[in-house]
Amino acid sequence: MDNKFSDIIQIIKKSRTNAIKAVNSELINLYWNIGEHISLKVEQSEWGKSVVKELADFIQSTEPELKGFSDKNLWRMKQFYEAYKDFPKLSSLLREISWTHNLTIFSRCKTIEEQEFYIKLTKNENYTSRELERQISSSLFERTMIGNSKLSTSLREASNDLSNTFKDSYVFDFLNLPETHNETDLQKGLINQMKNFILELGRDFLFIGEEYKVQVGSSDFYIDLLFYHRGLQCLVAFELKADKFKPEHLGQLNFYLEVLDRDVKRQNENPSIGILLCKDKDSEVVEYALSRNLSPTMVSQYETQLPDKKLLQQKLQQLFED
Secondary structure, X not given: OOHHHHHHXXXXXXXXXXXXXXXXHHHHHHHHHHHHHHHHHHXXXXXXXXXXXXXXXXHHHHOOOOOOOOHHHHHHHHHHHHHHOOOHHHHHHHOOOOHHHHHHHHHHOOOHHHHHHHHHHHHHHOOOHHHHHHHHHOOHHHHHHHHHHOOOHHHHHHOOOOOOOXXXXXXXXXXXXXXXXXXXXXXXXXXXXXXXXXXXXXOXXXXXXXXXXXXXXXXXXXXXXXXXXXXXXXXXXXXXXXXXXXXXXXXXXXXXXXHHHHHHOOOOOOOOEEEEEEEEOOHHHHHHHHHOOOOOEEEEEEEOOOOOHHHHHHHHHHHHHO
């Protein structure tokens, strides 16, 4: 294809994207206004469920080409309006994601904090409906909030943009690993399921390589998984442990970070970050091990099955109460 026409193609694509966004925004406006109207009528005791059913039947009989206005959907519009009417700062964000995404979020998330988290994440990560459903099912909100509270001091100081980037635990239910497995099984599984792994990490993570070789003196060393984070502009090294966390694991990871910063990191990039990913950990042992650790590292646990959402919610509530 002649490159002299490529600019025109880009203009067309951009215009199409803007048109789709405009249509979606107007559709959300419509559902919001309908929800507001119904909510006010119900609040003033002018309408009940039977009236909303009559409204749905009226729309169907007078404007049969209009779809999506069943009594069930009309009540959803009312719930949608009532869920966010007291939070004007979310108003513009709601219009930047689809109605299907909005329905999923306000129907499955119980608090405004959780709803706001998934609204922003859906917009930033451009999730499909299936991906959003999976993240909610895997308790991403709770895991991320708990993870933010457990960042080491050095990791907090490494960047002002770490909020919601790293998690205290990762869920690899897509690997179908047996209960007994080793680091090689884990590594191969993550490589083979890289798309799902990136979804779990966050789409700002770019995969660089497995068993990434670095050389110090006459010796070769291999980092299990190496990524680059676009937002943080730094290398992120993952060291995998298919057993319980031990303090001595940090020594190896810290060594890798030193090598990366001296020999691999570019001048315009920020210091490298290390994630020690283990099958199990004692939080108190982790706290002691990280208390004097000078490198920007985090110890995270991985699970091979979806976590207990209620248990995570209890942990999160305890953090807020402490």
